[in-house]
Amino acid sequence: MAGEPAEAVGYDGSSAVGSGEPLGSVRTGAFAADRFRERLCGLSHRTPQGSPSPNGLRDGSRARTRGRRRAAAAQRSVSFGTDSADQVVLRNVDPAVLDPARDAAVVGDPDDRSEVAMAIKFGWKQALAAAAGVAAGVGVHMVKEAMAFRVEHEDVHIPGLPPEFDGYRVYFIADIHRRALPEAEIAALLGKVDIVWIAGDLTDRGVPEERTRANMRMLRKLGPAYAVYGNHDYEAYMPNMEKLDRLLEECAVKPLGSKNVPLHRNGSTIWLAGIDDLGPAGMWRGDPRIRREDCVLVLMHDPKWVVALRRISANYAFAGHTHGGQISLPLVGPAASKPFYKTYLDGTHFIDSEDGGMTGLRITRGIGTSHFPLRLGSPAETHLLTLRSAPKMEGTR
Structure with missing residues (x-):
C-alpha cells in the first residue's frame, strides 16, 4: 500500500x-x-x-x-x-x-515524515514570520519616533536670574537637519513665546535653501530669534558661511556666533552669550559690558564646550547636537561613539568651574536626525522653557 x-x-x-x-x-x-x-x-x-x-x-x-x-x-x-x-x-x-x-x-x-520533523519545520516558519513581524513593527515605530513633533513644557530654575525675567518663555529647538517643521504645530505656539533659541544644525547638506528659509520664517513669527551654528551647518555651507548668514538675516533670525547680546525686560538686563561650534568660547568674560554680577545664559550647539564652562562659569547653558544618542538599544543604551557623550547625552547637568562658580546645562535630543531618519528610545523633542528666578547657591556664579 x-x-x-x-x-x-x-x-x-x-x-x-x-x-x-x-x-x-x-x-x-x-x-x-x-x-x-x-x-x-x-x-x-x-x-x-x-x-x-x-x-x-x-x-x-x-x-x-x-x-x-x-x-x-x-x-x-x-x-x-x-x-x-x-x-x-x-x-x-x-x-x-x-x-x-x-x-x-x-x-x-x-x-x-516524522511528526517531530514536521513540528520543527513548522516552528521555524512561525519563528521567522514572528521575527519579520517584530522587525517591521520596530521599523515603523522608529520612523514614527523620528518624525514625531512634541513640545516639552518645563520650568528652568536659574540661580541669579533677575525677578523681572521670572516667567520668561523661551522656545528652544535644535538639530532641525532635513526636517520641514510642521506649520500648524508651530503656529499653535503663537502668543506663548517671548524668544526663540536655535541651538545649531538648522540645516544639512543637500537641504533646499527654501526649506531652511521656510523653517526660519516660521520660528521668527514666534518672537525674536537667535541661532548658533552646528557642525552640519558648516558642512553644508563651508567655505561660504556668509551665504547662510544672509539667509538667516532675510528671515530676521540673528546669527549669534560667539557674540553676546543683551536681553531686556521690565527695566532689567540679562546676557545671551553664543558659542560658535568652531569657537572661540567663553567670550562673555572678556566683554567689558558684562559685569560680574550679571546673569549670563549660554547658547551653544555641542556640549563639548563644557570645557569652557569648567573654566568660566555662566548662570545656565543650553545645547543640542547629541540627539540623545538617536538610537538607544534596550539593555545596551545609546549608540554614542564617545564616553563624553554618554555622560552629556541629554537632560540637565551641573558643571563646577575653576572660578568657583557652577553652571547648569540643559541638553536637548533635538527635533531632526542625521544619517538616517530613524530614532529608537530617544524621541524627537522641542521645548517651551519657562525661566524661573532662583536664589544663588553657594558655588554658583
Missing part, C-alpha cells in the same frame, strides 16, 4: 530480497516509485571504493568500474507497470540494488 515500505517479491510472489533470486519485482505507490527511480539513477554516478591491498590503486579502479557497470545494468533492466490495485510494479529489480532497510525511508510515502 502507499505509505508502506516497498517490498521486493519474486516472479511467483515470494520474497526475492535475500532469497538468492537474481531478479524480482517491487510493488509500491507512485510517489515511492519515482523516488526509487531517482535513487537508481543516482547509483550510476557512485564509485565504490576497493579494499586496501598492495595493488590498492588498481583494485580500487576495478571496483569502481564494476560498480558503475552493475548500476547501469540495474537501471536499464528495471521496468515500471501497474497492477490491479493501481500500485506501481518495478520489475527486474536486482536484489543487491534494493536494500529494504535503507529504501524504506527513500521509497516511502511522503506522509511518513
